Amino acid sequence: MTENEKDMQTNGQANTGSENEKSMPDINTDENISEKSDTNKELDEEGELEKKEREVSEIRDKYLRLQAEFDNYRKRTAKERLELMQTASKEVIISLLDVLDDSDRATKQLENATDFNAAKDGVMLVFNKLKSTLQAKGLKPMESIHTSFDADLHDAITEIPAPTPDLEGKIVDVLQPGYYLGDKLIRHAKVIVGK
Numbered sequence: 772m773t774e775n776e777k778d779m780q781t782n783g784q785a786n787t788g789s790e791n792e793k794s795m796p797d798i799n800t801d802e803n804i805s806e807k808s809d810t811n812k813e814l815d816e817e818g819e820l821e822k823k824e825r826e827v828s829e830i831r832d833k834y835l836r837l838q839a840e841f842d843n844y845r846k847r848t849a850k851e852r853l854e855l856m857q858t859a860s861k862e863v864i865i866s867l868l869d870v871l872d873d874s875d876r877a878t879k880q881l882e883n884a885t886d887f888n889a890a891k892d893g894v895m896l897v898f899n900k901l902k903s904t905l906q907a908k909g910l911k912p913m914e915s916i917h918t919s920f921d922a923d924l925h926d927a928i929t930e931i932p933a934p935t936p937d938l939e940g941k942i943v944d945v946l947q948p949g950y951y952l953g954d955k956l957i958r959h960a961k962v963i964v965g966k
Contacts, residue, residue: 862908863908866904866907866908867901867904869900869904870897870900870901870904873896873897873900874897877890877893877894877897880893881893881894908952909952909953910950910951910952911950911951911952912948912949912950912951913948913949913950913951913956913960915942915945915948915949915960915962916942916944916945917938917941917942917943918941918942919940919941919942920940920941920942920962920964923956924949924956924959924960925942925949925959925960925961925962925964926959926960926961926962927962927963927964928946928961928962928963929963929964930963930964930965930966931943931963931964931965931966932965932966933965933966934965938965939965939966940964940965940966941964941965942960942962942963942964942965943962943963943964943965944962944963945960945961945962945963946961946962946963947960947961948960
């Protein structure tokens with residue numbers, strides 16, 4: 772073999788080798804591709820995991836804020852309710868101070884009074900002022916005498932024989948009157964019922 776032939780043969784093998792490289796896939800290249808796809812999957816999974824962790828963190832943060840807001844709301848409403856009760860009782864007490872002042876004046880007058888009728892009139896004025904002040908605040912007395920007994924409204928202290936047949940099962944006497952505040956019952960009437 773001449774040198775040309777050797778060169779051609781060598782070039783031919785070289786060409787054949789490069790042609791083989793082009794026509795046949797390299798096994799190492801497939802491994803590289805699969806490694807890249809595995810790496811991409813891992814990166815995608817890590818990205819999804821981080822995304823889910825952020826979502827969980829955001830939801831936890833929203834929950835904690837909502838819980839704190841509810842606690843603040845509960846405390847604020849309890850405080851407002853307490854203030855409202857104190858204010859409501861304050862208003863009633865202020866309105867009753869005039870009656871208290873009148874009662875003090877009546878007591879002083881009773882100590883030195885010689886006229887029984889004048890003292891009686893003074894006490895009745897104070898009593899009527901007290902009733903009108905309480906009625907202005909919404910207090911209403913319950914009308915119970917000669918009405919049918921109702922366990923929701925009345926407390927029966929005792930039963931006595933009815934003086935007349937039409938008073939059977941009805942209230943004969945009231946020992947302690949019942950009261951409404953607005954339309955709400957605040958005290959049951961203590962009554963005697965005819966049987």
